[in-house]
Amino acid sequence: MAEPVVEFNNVSKTFAGQKAVRAISFRIEKGEFFSILGPSGCGKTTTLRLLAGFEVPDEDGGEVRIEGQVVNNRRPYERRLAMVFQNYALFPHLSVERNVAFGLEQRGVPRAQMVERVRAALDMVRLDPAQYGPRPPAALSGGQRQRVALARALVLEPSILLLDEPLGALDLKLRKEMQLELKSLNRRLGITFVYVTHDQEEALTMSDRIAVMDNARVAQLGAPAEIYERPRTAFVARFIGESNFVIGEVVATERGGVVVKRADGNLVAARGGEGRAMGETVQLAVRPERVELTGPDQAPGGQNMLPARIRQVVYRGEMLHVRATLGDGSEMVAAMRNEGQLRRPVVWQEGTECAVTFSPDDTRVLEPEPA
Amino acid sequence: MMELRRAWLRWLSRHPSLRAWSVMFPGAWWLLVFFMVPLGFMFAYSFMERNVYGGVEAGFTIEHYARFADPLYMKILVRTVVYALGCTVASLLMGYPVAYAISRSGPWKNLLVFLVILPFWTSFLVRTFAMIFLMRDTGLINTTLMGMGLITEPIEMLGTPAAVMAGLVYGFLPFMVLPIYSSLEKLDPSLLEAAEVLGAKPAARFFRVVLPLSMPGVVAGSLLVFIPALGSFLTSDLLGGAKEIMIGNLVQNQFTSARNWPFGSAASFVVMGVVLLAVFAYLRSRDDDALAGA
Secondary structure: OOOOOEEEEEEEEEEOOEEEEEEEEEEEOOOOEEEEEOOOOOOHHHHHHHHHOOOOOOOOOOEEEEOOEEOOOOOHHHOOOEEEOOOOOOOOOOOHHHHHHHHHHHOOOOHHHHHHHHHHHHHHOOOOHHHHOOOOHHHOOHHHHHHHHHHHHHOOOOOEEEEEOOOOOOOHHHHHHHHHHHHHHHHHHOOEEEEEEOOHHHHHHHOOEEEEEEOOEEEEEEOHHHHHHOOOEHHHHHHOOOOEEEEEEEEEEEOOEEEEEOOOOOEEEEEOOOOOOOOOEEEEEEOHHHOEEEOOOOOOOOOEEEEEEEEEEEEEOOEEEEEEEEOOOOEEEEEEEOOOHHHOOOOOOOOOEEEEEEOHHHOEEEEOOOO | OHHHHHHHHHHHHHOHHHHHHHHHHHHHHHHHHHHHHHHHHHHHHOOOEEOOOOOEEOOOOOHHHHHHHOHHHHHHHHHHHHHHHHHHHHHHHHHHHHHHHHHOOHHHHHHHHHHHHHHHHOOHHHHHHHHHHHHOOOOHHHHHHHHOOOOOOOOOOOOOHHHHHHHHHHHHHHHHHHHHHHHHHOOOHHHHHHHHHOOOOHHHHHHHHHHHHOHHHHHHHHHHHHHHHHHOOHHHHHHHHHHHOOHHHHHHHHHOOOOOHHHHHHHHHHHHHHHHHHHHHHHHHHHHHHHHHO
16 A cells, blocks of 8 residues: 555644643545545644644644654645645735735745746636736635635645635535545545545535544544444444434344343344444434335335324425334334425324334444444 | 605705715814814904003904014024924834834733823823923932932032923924824734745834834824924923913913913914924825835
């Protein structure tokens, strides 16, 4: 395997006695679109700042490597990275061109070459250099400023580009557009992108791999589909998409899965859960769109089946979310495409007795959350 | 009373363009009566004949202005400008680092700003007298140095240009620190981080980002120091004595002991002319910079 571009080995960072980042490790491959995803306060921004060099790991806080070199104590200007900031951080006293040229000036690029590269960088982010180059940043819209910030970073032809929630301030439509554009820049230029976001949909759309962070740790690291299909912990199952949870006691272990018994006596089979012992209490997760509703006696064989009563049908446009109450009062949600069911008299109106069914293959055993 | 108020509001609603004027009125009236009118009188006096018992006599002459061609008065004028400029530059060089340090001192900011303002709680006169006690032959500085055996004879400090300069800087330094602090305080720290990632070392970050963005504070601070320094008379009187007279002392003397009001008025207008010229030149050069930077 080729050498990773970025490597975190057991990196820790403490602020005033609080662990902001707790012994995290991961590797980022060359050209990858790598996202760090998590709620605010999970340590994702600190992780990015450790990589950029604004923060230094604790004394015994592991090592940060860039292209094989330990960079723990290197200042940001010695790391040759590029970064796009959340609020863009454009220099208000410099024109768009001068903003983009700033890094080239600092690196002593000859003047003639500089003009050409600034022009090319503005072209790359689809801003007309002649029209926008001489303007001050204050005269641009949010989306345009975002593009200038991107041009200012890309003009340096970095091997790694750090992005700290760069699309947070844009409206939805522009954000979608920029997501695709960033992804295509990543493919086209071969630059490794390290992207921090709290928006799970954004991370799923753009990333090659995602590190989901929770409580200063990496909760799960993997490709978007892997994280969505096989969430490791309840946190991941809840933070990426939505999940139904089932709790029960292990009554059988088989190859690749377990069978658990709910408090109400119903059995549920699930995949995963290697090493779980008989009698242990475990939590299972299943996605709402993998849950189906059937009549009480019509459940197909080989499926998990729990008797329920429909509590509420939530109309969400292209989807319908049906909330059903189980015997013990807990709730499960089934999501289905809106195919006009509401026009016909249907089995599942509010109050109807039914069964929620879901495949053991779509049911995952979760690991307990680390303390 | 209510009637009057209602009528007034009705009148204002019919004349929206006069609303701004109506709120300006109290301050504008004050400045007109106590500043513009006396200034007009002084301007007129500066062209009139002197009355030896004080006051003026009718007539028209430009001799009071012409007297500034006299090397004696020219020297005072030049000395005043040099002192004021020196004081401004020294305050800038010392005040900027102070303002910078305060702006980056987190939770201590407010306390430090308070300490900068603290000297204003004591009268300027008292503070200047205190400097005499520090600097005279038997003052704290000389006795300390002699006690430590570093010098055998007291250093003569009072009556020297250095003493006047020290007094001026001491008096006006806070006026430099506060506006610079307020513009540095507004500086977005992520701009410095952006510059750092773009390869800027500390010196480049300062000269390319921090300094240009704090220029409004530097300009405001420089004007706030230069203008009052140019008109100051107390410091040069107490710490400089007869040899270090500034134009402020000249004006004061002409109106009091010399009883030459026209000449005093003319001297005031000369100071004002210098201030206007300096401010104009300063703002002009700033505009040129801005154009060159774009």
